[in-house]
Amino acid sequence: MALQRKLSVWGACRSFGLDEAEAMMAGVGRLLVVDLDLSDPATIQSARTVLAPHRRRGTPFLFLLRDMSPRCQIQANALGAKAILPVAIPQPDLLDKVGSMLGVLQETGxxxxxxxxxxxxxxxxxxxxxxxxxxxxxxxxxxxxxxxxxxxxxxxxxxxxxxxxxxxxxxxxxxxxxxxxxxxxxxxxxxxxxxxxxxxxxxxxxxxxxxxxxxxxxxxxxxxxxxxxxxxxxxxxxxxxxxxxxxxxxxxxxxxxxxxxxxxxxxxxxxxxxxxxxxxxxxxxxxxxxxxxxxxxxxxxxxxxxxxxxxxxxxxxxxxxxxxxxxxxxxxxxxxxxxxxxxxxxxxxxxxxxxxxx
Ligand SMILES: [Fe+2]
Ligand SMILES: [Fe+2]
The missing domain is CATH 1.10.3210.10 (Hypothetical protein af1432)
Known part of the structure; x- marks a missing residue:
């Protein structure tokens, strides 16, 4: 919920759990910020199913990882991550990244x-x-x-x-x-x-x-x-x-x-x-x-x-x-x-x- 409020700096933002994701994600389009425990095989399996249609649609995914080990990063990439950040990243950096992925944040000038x-x-x-x-x-x-x-x-x-x-x-x-x-x-x-x-x-x-x-x-x-x-x-x-x-x-x-x-x-x-x-x-x-x-x-x-x-x-x-x-x-x-x-x-x-x- 706190993350949702922060990200709403770039426009409407909704948050939801993996179990309710299929129904709620029907209309989502611009960017998915994924905050999941990728050390759990069951979570990875569910995420694969839920994210598949959005991946086919070309929606970019930003993964936030608690564990930045190579193993978890490989999992995130396999699920279609366009970018990966540690979940503890300072807020302004996270907001900058989301802004640039959405194309609303200019790079220079x-x-x-x-x-x-x-x-x-x-x-x-x-x-x-x-x-x-x-x-x-x-x-x-x-x-x-x-x-x-x-x-x-x-x-x-x-x-x-x-x-x-x-x-x-x-x-x-x-x-x-x-x-x-x-x-x-x-x-x-x-x-x-x-x-x-x-x-x-x-x-x-x-x-x-x-x-x-x-x-x-x-x-x-x-x-x-x-x-x-x-x-x-x-x-x-x-x-x-x-x-x-x-x-x-x-x-x-x-x-x-x-x-x-x-x-x-x-x-x-x-x-x-x-x-x-x-x-x-x-x-x-x-x-x-x-x-x-x-x-x-x-x-x-x-x-x-x-x-x-x-x-x-x-x-x-x-x-x-x-x-x-x-x-x-x-x-x-x-x-x-x-x-x-x-x-x-x-x-x-x-x-x-x-x-x-x-
Ligand atoms: Fe007031
Ligand atoms: Fe006021």
């Missing part, structure tokens, strides 16, 4: 570097969400690798390329985290943040929904409207996330603030505390804007994605709830100056008093 960064960030999210879901210590090194990758994309002004890659990801949670982090990094870069501050806010964006790892999946993935009870449960994720980070220790105060307050609104109508503009910092305001925008443009099988212009006009229409000046600059980041101008036109002439009090 600028686009290749961008894709590599995306794979690194995606692998970091895999580690982060797995640890958060199972109550393990959050992998600080993986987070900083991901932050590095995302910030480099922002510096290269590759937001569009980044988004193209985000849409390939089949897992909604990864898609959301990657999207918010990429947007926040580009936003901070546009605002002239120092490298250290960009690192800080991008780390916070990576972690902003970490509390959702402890919300039941049937609520998180529900496609229809939530009941009042379910809403109460989901609204706990900022506090759960902050508590996780505090319990682990070592996370800077601005990160804790963003994780706790990214659903707060300047007019006090947000959650979990209902605080107002005077207690909401600029990095929190920026993350909130990116989070709302990301939720609007995300691609789901059950809904038509909103166009960037439409999503931006919703941010504008939120008026006093969001920081109007920051929303305008954000328009610049995502749409270019023409729509940022639209922001100026649509915004109600403001008494900025309440926000100035911040």
């Amino acid at each position: 600028r686009e290749a570097a961008q894709q590599q960064r995306f794979v690194r960030a995606s692998a970091a999210f895999a580690d982060l969400l797995e640890a958060a879901g199972s109550g393990d210590v959050l992998p600080v090194q993986a987070i900083s690798d991901g932050v590095e990758a995302i910030n480099q994309a922002a510096v290269d002004a590759d937001l569009d390329a980044w988004l193209d890659l985000v849409w390939r990801h089949d897992d909604a949670t990864y898609q959301h985290c990657l999207l918010v982090s990429g947007l926040v990094a580009a936003f901070a870069y546009r605002l002239g943040f120092s490298e250290a501050d960009r690192r800080l806010i991008t780390s916070a964006a990576m972690l902003h929904d970490v509390g959702k790892a402890q919300i039941p999946l049937d609520i998180l993935r529900k496609e229809g409207p939530l009941t009042a009870e379910e809403r109460v449960i989901i609204c706990r994720h900022p506090q759960i996330g902050r508590d996780m980070l505090v319990a682990q220790g070592g996370f800077a105060q601005p990160i804790l603030d963003i994780v706790l307050s990214h659903h707060e609104m300047l007019d006090g109508s947000g959650y979990p505390q209902g605080i107002g503009a005077d207690r909401i910092s600029d990095p929190v305001r920026m993350t909130t804007i990116c989070d709302i925008y990301a939720a609007l443009i995300e691609r789901r099988s059950y809904k038509v994605p909103m166009l960037p212009e439409e999503a931006f006009s919703i941010l504008i229409a939120m008026g006093e709830k969001l920081d109007r000046d920051l929303v305008r600059v954000f328009g610049d980041v995502i749409l270019g100056t023409a729509v940022a101008q639209l922001g100026k036109t649509l915004a109600v002439p403001a008494s900025r008093d309440s926000e100035q009090a911040a």
Whole structure:
């Protein structure tokens, strides 16, 4: 299951046992990643039968071996392996290999570097969400690798390329985290943040929904409207996330603030505390804007994605709830100056008093 989530960086991915493989593999076509114990003759026999039709169809197989002995490698080759890797291979290398076997990962050049960064960030999210879901210590090194990758994309002004890659990801949670982090990094870069501050806010964006790892999946993935009870449960994720980070220790105060307050609104109508503009910092305001925008443009099988212009006009229409000046600059980041101008036109002439009090 964990492997399936990681590989979904390259598109839809399903996992199944050898005993259910025949039925489930009827429509599989692009690549088979095979993780079996090839020291067991019975497994080899079953694998031969199950893989035969796919081999005839020309589907490439990538074998992951626990035992890299010549004997097991010969077995894998005999079963039709196009590539063989040790099962303990570092995740980014595995994802690179799968990407190149699928033909979606360029071998060289600028686009290749961008894709590599995306794979690194995606692998970091895999580690982060797995640890958060199972109550393990959050992998600080993986987070900083991901932050590095995302910030480099922002510096290269590759937001569009980044988004193209985000849409390939089949897992909604990864898609959301990657999207918010990429947007926040580009936003901070546009605002002239120092490298250290960009690192800080991008780390916070990576972690902003970490509390959702402890919300039941049937609520998180529900496609229809939530009941009042379910809403109460989901609204706990900022506090759960902050508590996780505090319990682990070592996370800077601005990160804790963003994780706790990214659903707060300047007019006090947000959650979990209902605080107002005077207690909401600029990095929190920026993350909130990116989070709302990301939720609007995300691609789901059950809904038509909103166009960037439409999503931006919703941010504008939120008026006093969001920081109007920051929303305008954000328009610049995502749409270019023409729509940022639209922001100026649509915004109600403001008494900025309440926000100035911040
Ligand atoms: Fe959230
Ligand atoms: Fe979020």
